[in-house]
Amino acid sequence: MTETTRRARGGGGAARRAARTAVSFETAKYIERNIPNFEVLSEEALVIIETNAEIILEEVGVNFPDNPAALTRWRDAGADVQGERVRIPKGLARKLIKTAPSSYPQHARNPDRNVVVGGNNLVLAPVYGPPFVRDAAGGRRYATMADFRKFVKLGYMSKWLHHSGGTVCEPTDVPVSKRHLDMLLAHMTLSDKPFMGSVTEPSRASDSVAMADVLFGGLEDRTALVSLININSPLTFDSVMMGALEVYAAANQACIVSPFIVGGAMAPVTVAGTLTQVAAETLAGIAYSQLVRKGAPVIMGAFVTSIDMNSGAPTFGTPEAAHISYGVGQLARRLNLPYRSAGSFCGSKLPDAQAAYETANSLNMGLLAGVNFMLHACGWLEGGLVSSFEKFVMDADQLGTLHHLAKGVEIDENAQAMDAIREVGPGGHFLGCAH
């Protein structure tokens, strides 16, 4: 008997000892909703917004600066290209996006942690992007690689978090040129959940794909990365972000194509106007991903905040943001695309009551809006400037609520509990009842 077959049989004291001492954390399966979506827009409003979005694409167009290859792709597809401006005739973008999948698996190192993006599902991922961290002991400070690794470990240990995320904080003590390598290594070695790739340079997207290829022993077209491609709203697709998108789409890796909108600054101050711009931008961006590679996996995104019109400060957990997120959900479902929005958003500088009100507003809204991929689902503080260790843990606990809400109401005979009500009768109590 060879050593290999003995191991495969799992025999021996060493194997038993290893199993006994192995550290393992329970992770909930991604949410599969059994409740309806909440919809605020009428059919009439949806048609107006969709029509207006295509008018904007045809009449105003979008800019693809510093990206001759993109302009060529658009021209070949039938768009009207003048300089860097791409005007997309009515119907073209909607036709192009039909090849984007409505749902697909994202593979994790541990296959038990694979997630399916789209459909009725909701995948929860942690905060993304803050240059600072804060905790009670150390206060607010620039994030380091040590902080980054701690957040990845926290995410790995969080039962209600399905995803390791990406830039859980910006490790500012590592040069930008090699930062993405260290961040990816942390996700790959300190967690077994799926994770995100780098987007700060096309070459770093290529590095991300190459590292994933090594990790999976050959990706073979499997989608192992979901990465965040922000649109430079209004209506601009810069070459850094588009360069990363081109790398990922070509490799069949997923991109969240997401307008980054501060309402009133990067989009009109009205909900309907913002929805029109979001629809135009996501149509153009997702159509472009399909020009790079038909069938490339995408997520229709909307990062929406509003500004305090007096101070200019960004605000979070507001009714306007909720309406926009409900509306984009309806638009995404009509386009048959997975949807990203919401998160543990707050403007507060501390993980206090203000932070919790705003966060709960946004988390509840995200669940009911039909979001499929929720980035920033825990740990967000101070308008996204800070990743908070304490808030990460508190928010992650609240994510459990979303799992239970999503289950809906059981109505089988046991749930009806008629025997229990009959047994207890008027004036009794149910604590000792057999039910």
Place this chain on the structure above:
Amino acid sequence: MTETTRRARGGGGAARRAARTAVSFETAKYIERNIPNFEVLSEEALVIIETNAEIILEEVGVNFPDNPAALTRWRDAGADVQGERVRIPKGLARKLIKTAPSSYPQHARNPDRNVVVGGNNLVLAPVYGPPFVRDAAGGRRYATMADFRKFVKLGYMSKWLHHSGGTVCEPTDVPVSKRHLDMLLAHMTLSDKPFMGSVTEPSRASDSVAMADVLFGGLEDRTALVSLININSPLTFDSVMMGALEVYAAANQACIVSPFIVGGAMAPVTVAGTLTQVAAETLAGIAYSQLVRKGAPVIMGAFVTSIDMNSGAPTFGTPEAAHISYGVGQLARRLNLPYRSAGSFCGSKLPDAQAAYETANSLNMGLLAGVNFMLHACGWLEGGLVSSFEKFVMDADQLGTLHHLAKGVEIDENAQAMDAIREVGPGGHFLGCAH
């Protein structure tokens, strides 16, 4: 020219000085929803629950202890009465409640503060019942009449609160026998918003009606009081609460007929079982109000919390409570009755992040569940043991969010903002745009 006509013309320096120095606080109109309700139960589930509720009423029945007059009313209406047990044949309760109004005004001292209970409306009222108060300076202590008066003043000054409430805290320094008189006097003199009557004794309900009659210079059948009648779940209607209901119904004053349910203790642990019991109890209680006086105004209530099955501690802002509240909303709308549920519920002992998460969960749920009258909308702390001054103010601010969410999305030409999007174009910003 007489003094009266001069005053009526508003002339004179004294009148101008009085107008200049008058203190006036803006109060928002009650919420009129322009958004859909969120519904978790299928038609099939609703029919099962409604059918089961009537089976419980017919087979198990409800108790009306120490109340011979109630038993006579039920017997005369066709119920099967044996001892204190009232078994209500299928169809009877549903027939009786048809005379209850689906919507009605509650009059306030200041007619501008009148509210309309029912329909798509949501009326917000403050915390009710805690024997303790807490603030940062004084800590946790027994509530006094001075605290009570302070809460009434806070409610008067709160823009997003439409209602002065009732027992905003229990003033424990005033004897119970005369406490209700002082509390009513405070609501009548320190606020001009509508308020609630006493329910701790039928004679105190009579006192409440008599005082309202004085305040309004003769009520003449106008509804000026909404009062909280708790059902002693499971399935028991005690004579103190029913005595108060009888007084109010006879005087055309409104009652919230509300099972007080700690899930797993006073009702089955399942959502469907609790909904069945809530439906049975509210059907019986509201039918009884119509036996006292056809057309008496009511609100179908549900106060629902769950217990931690390990510690027995009540929990708030939970998914189970949300499902029950969504479900009771559907049942109430099918019965064409106004609906009371939700509030600033939390289990936390301090107005901290836990309190805010749980409160935001419940407030958002209440708006989407179609609640018409939300008691406890601000100030609730420590599972309802404490009225918190700080949380009252923070919660009241959050209630503004509900007003804006309820407005829905405008889609007129201005809201579409096409000119703004055209004017700004790719890469610009909207801060200086004419829109």
